[in-house]
Amino acid sequence: MNDALGLSLSCESAAAGQAYNRAVDAYLHAWPGVGPAVDEALVAAPDFALAHALRALHAAVYMRRAEVTPAIEAAQRCAVAASERERSHVSVLADMLLGRAAQALDGAQAHVARWPTDALVATMPCGAFGLFAFSGRLDHNQARLAYLRRLRPHYPADHTWLLTNLGWACIEAGEIDEGFEHARHSIALRPANGNIAHVLMHGHFERGDAAAGLAFIDAWLPSCPEDAMLFGHLHWHAGLCEIDLGHPEAALSRHLRQVLRQLDVAPPLVGMTDAIAMPWRLRLLDLADLPWDRAAAYAQRHFSNGGNVFAEFHLAMLAVARGDRAALDAVNQRLQAIADKGHAAAPVALHWSAALAAVLDGDTGAARQQLRLCHAEAARLGGSHAQRVVVDRTIEWLDAA
Numbered sequence: 001m002n003d004a005l006g007l008s009l010s011c012e013s014a015a016a017g018q019a020y021n022r023a024v025d026a027y028l029h030a031w032p033g034v035g036p037a038v039d040e041a042l043v044a045a046p047d048f049a050l051a052h053a054l055r056a057l058h059a060a061v062y063m064r065r066a067e068v069t070p071a072i073e074a075a076q077r078c079a080v081a082a083s084e085r086e087r088s089h090v091s092v093l094a095d096m097l098l099g100r101a102a103q104a105l106d107g108a109q110a111h112v113a114r115w116p117t118d119a120l121v122a123t124m125p126c127g128a129f130g131l132f133a134f135s136g137r138l139d140h141n142q143a144r145l146a147y148l149r150r151l152r153p154h155y156p157a158d159h160t161w162l163l164t165n166l167g168w169a170c171i172e173a174g175e176i177d178e179g180f181e182h183a184r185h186s187i188a189l190r191p192a193n194g195n196i197a198h199v200l201m202h203g204h205f206e207r208g209d210a211a212a213g214l215a216f217i218d219a220w221l222p223s224c225p226e227d228a229m230l231f232g233h234l235h236w237h238a239g240l241c242e243i244d245l246g247h248p249e250a251a252l253s254r255h256l257r258q259v260l261r262q263l264d265v266a267p268p269l270v271g272m273t274d275a276i277a278m279p280w281r282l283r284l285l286d287l288a289d290l291p292w293d294r295a296a297a298y299a300q301r302h303f304s305n306g307g308n309v310f311a312e313f314h315l316a317m318l319a320v321a322r323g324d325r326a327a328l329d330a331v332n333q334r335l336q337a338i339a340d341k342g343h344a345a346a347p348v349a350l351h352w353s354a355a356l357a358a359v360l361d362g363d364t365g366a367a368r369q370q371l372r373l374c375h376a377e378a379a380r381l382g383g384s385h386a387q388r389v390v391v392d393r394t395i396e397w398l399d400a401a
Contacts, residue, residue, distance in 0.1 A: 005117040005155075009050065010082035016045035023054055024120055028161045030194030030230050034058050049078035049086055053093045054120065060097050061229075063268040063302055072097050085115050092121050096131065105131040109147065116154035119161050126165045129269060133382040134308060136344035141379065145169040160190045168199045172385060176206050191223065194230040201237040205386045210244035213237070229270070232262040236274040240281075240386065248285045251278065260294055268302035269311060273383070275299070276314045276321075277390055283321060284397040292321050306334040309345040310382045316353040317390075320360055328357055345380040348373075352391070364398060371395050 001009040001017030004025065011017050023037035035058060041051040056071035072094050079090040088111050096104035108124045108131060116122065125131040125147060132144040148166045155162040163186035170179030180203050187196045197220050204213030217238045224231055235258035239251035255278045263271040275298050279290035295318055303311055312331050319327035332353050339346035355370035371394060378388045 005119065005159075007085060007115065007118060008083060009048075010086055011041075011045045011048045011050075013045040013048075016041040016048050016051065019044065020048065020051050020054070023051070027054065027058065028119055028123060028195075029164075029190065029192070030198070030228060031192060032225050032227050032229075047078045047081070049075050049082045049090055050120075052078060053090050056097055057093055057120075061267045068097055085118065088115075089118060089121050092124065096124055101131060101134065105135060112151065116151050122151060123161065123165065127168070128384040128387070129310070129382070133384075134310065134345075135382075136309070136346075136380050138344075138377060138379055140382070141169070141173040145173040145175070158185075158189055160186045160193060160196070163189070164193065164196045164199055167196070168202065171199065171203045171206055176203060179203055191220070194224065194228050194234070197221075197224070197234055198230055198237070201234065202384060202386055205237070205240065208244075210241040214241035214245065217241070226262060227265045229265070229267055232259045232266045233270050233274055235259050235262075236278060237386070239278055243281060243285070248282055248287055252282055252287060252290070255279070255282075256291065260291060263298055268298075269307065272299050272303060272307075272311065273314045273387065276318045277387065280317045280321060281390060281393055284393055290321070292318065296322060306331070308382075309335065309338060309343060309349050312338075313349045313352055313381055316349070316356050320356040323360070325357075325360065328353060328360070332357075345382060348377045348380045355394075359398070364401065367398055368395070371398065 001011050001014060003009055004021050009017050009020065019037045019041035023034050023041065026033040026037065038051055038055045038058065041048055045051065052071050052075035056068050056075060059067035059071060075090045076094060079087045092104055092107040092111050095107055105125055108121050112118060112122045126144060127133065132140040137143060148169045152162060152166060163182045167179045167183035167186060170182065183196060183199045183203060187193065187200065197217065201213055201217055204210070204216065217234055221234060224234070235254055239254045242251040242254065259274050259278065263275060275295040279292060279295065282290055299315060299318055303315060306312055306315065312335050316328060316331045319331060332350065335346050335350050335353060339350060351370045351374035355367045355374060358367035358370060371391065375391050375395065378391050381388060
């Protein structure tokens with residue numbers, strides 16, 4: 001058996017190989033069906049290492065923590081009898097899933113230098129929540145684009161995963177016209193792709209063309225299953241367009257009707273950041289009766305002990321919006337612990353939380369100073385530029401106060 005790009009699979013069951021390939025395809029395109037296809041593969045081939053690894057990865061994305069370690073351990077056991085490529089694949093996933101992010105980023109780059117078309121490993125450094133974005137590097141957008149340009153010659157010209165990610169990387173690195181070219185090629189080849197719809201929304205955002213972005217996503221979303229991982233997040237992007245078009249009430253209505261309604265089908269980091277970032281932006285526009293309690297309940301369910309730097313950045317907003325100084329202090333303590341371990345993004349997030357604490361205290365001078373320090377290196381926080389623009393909006397709000 002081979003995967004979709006011809007790499008051999010240590011699996012004697014044709015049914016298992018076919019199910020695994022469907023699972024990988026769904027995962028790479030943010031489309032439903034990953035879990036059932038992985039289950040099908042493992043019923044047919046219980047010792048299929050890569051299927052166990054994908055089960056672990058999918059569980060980690062949805063923060064089903066109790067499933068991650070058993071699945072990756074099964075993958076490691078089964079990989080002993082697999083090929084060198086599959087052993088390396090499992091090893092890189094294990095590093096990422098078990099919290100060794102820097103080692104995973106190095107490992108992923110070394111792996112794809114040998115096996116560039118192993119797309120599941122190749123995708124780990126990509127995206128707004130990928131290993132490059134959350135590395136703390138100031139130049140992660142440029143590093144990701146260079147990485148994908150090295151991969152490009154190894155893929156077919158019509159490979160939608162490569163086109164999607166190359167489009168995203170170009171847009172985030174400021175090469176917007178090239179990014180649109182790749183993205184439009186990709187969506188023409190495969191419209192049923194949540195990731196490419198997401199890339200195009202970022203492209204419209206960076207062009208400042210909210211009307212075109214809203215028209216595109218409202219036309220595309222009816223074709224998107226409501227259990228697709230980015231369904232709610234794409235509505236979040238539509239809400240940003242509505243804000244930019246001067247319709248914050250419409251953005252709030254969409255947030256209540258679509259984003260919050262579908263939180264339980266979103267990956268928790270996506271859901272939590274969306275649930276907090278939209279009402280924060282609406283708060284800056286003086287809207288009242290915002291759904292902070294629903295955001296807090298979701299955050300408590302999934303992030304009661306905090307999260308990575310990007311999660312803490314959002315939890316700080318939630319704490320201040322609710323006037324919860326104890327929660328903000330807890331964010332600071334967790335960020336300081338991450339900073340003490342050497343992660344370069346944590347000091348930037350500490351400037352953010354210090355600014356918000358100053359807002360609570362009514363010290364606008366200190367808030368402005370801390371926000372400027374945060375803004376100077378905000379790229380280290382990860383996520384996307386569209387998400388980090390919340391720093392700019394907060395500065396504008398404070399300056400206008």
